[in-house]
Amino acid sequence: MTGNKAQLYTRYPTPSILIYNGTTALHFLLGGIGIILGYESPIGYILGSLYLAFSFAEMYVYMPLKVCPNCVYYKLDNSICISGLNIVSRKVAKEGNMKDFPSRAKGFFCSNNLYIASLVIPIIALIPALILNFSLLVLIILLIIVGLLLFRFFVIFPKIACVHCRAQNICPQAQSMGFGKEQEENK
Numbered sequence: 783m784t785g786n787k788a789q790l791y792t793r794y795p796t797p798s799i800l801i802y803n804g805t806t807a808l809h810f811l812l813g814g815i816g817i818i819l820g821y822e823s824p825i826g827y828i829l830g831s832l833y834l835a836f837s838f839a840e841m842y843v844y845m846p847l848k849v850c851p852n853c854v855y856y857k858l859d860n861s862i863c864i865s866g867l868n869i870v871s872r873k874v875a876k877e878g879n880m881k882d883f884p885s886r887a888k889g890f891f892c893s894n895n896l897y898i899a900s901l902v903i904p905i906i907a908l909i910p911a912l913i914l915n916f917s918l919l920v921l922i923i924l925l926i927i928v929g930l931l932l933f934r935f936f937v938i939f940p941k942i943a944c945v946h947c948r949a950q951n952i953c954p955q956a957q958s959m960g961f962g963k964e965q966e967e968n969k
């Protein structure tokens with residue numbers, strides 16, 4: 783990945799945005815349904831509902847309110863980022879400071895950790911559910927969620943999202959994958 787000279791997008795192509803949000807929404811929905819089915823009890827409904835609320839709120843409410851205002855895509859004219867949330871953010875939040883963008887990865891409850899939690903919680907929750915009460919359907923849901931997570935980390939981030947992102951020079955996630963300064967000349 784390091785040394786890649788991919789084009790940086792001001793407007794991500796619609797298929798990329800659909801893949802990103804489709805993968806995200808499917809991950810969260812299957813996670814919530816899996817937890818509800820896996821525990822088959824009022825507790826399961828409560829935990830599954832809480833997970834659904836947390837994951838969708840973290841991604842589609844917290845991000846545009848707290849993270850996107852500091853992103854370059856908020857400021858760029860006629861831009862659409864990989865999630866499309868810069869459009870939402872402009873409508874619901876005041877412009878922030880790009881210097882604060884790396885703070886998305888600072889602190890235990892930072893946005894990056896909440897994002898990772900939203901992806902990993904159903905995997906952690908479904909393993910004991912399967913041990914306590916095995917179900918082929920829940921196992922299939924777990925395997926699909928693991929597949930979606932691997933697809934996100936090995937295809938979406940390096941080949942669809944971060945590789946083309948104009949925030950990669952200040953984004954901790956992109957830099958951890960080796961994207962960043964060497965692509966300045968492509969801006």
Ligand code: SF4
Pocket residue numbers: 864943944945947948949950953954955956
């Ligand atoms: S580099 Fe990747 S994680 Fe960072 S803002 Fe861009 S798309 Fe999001």
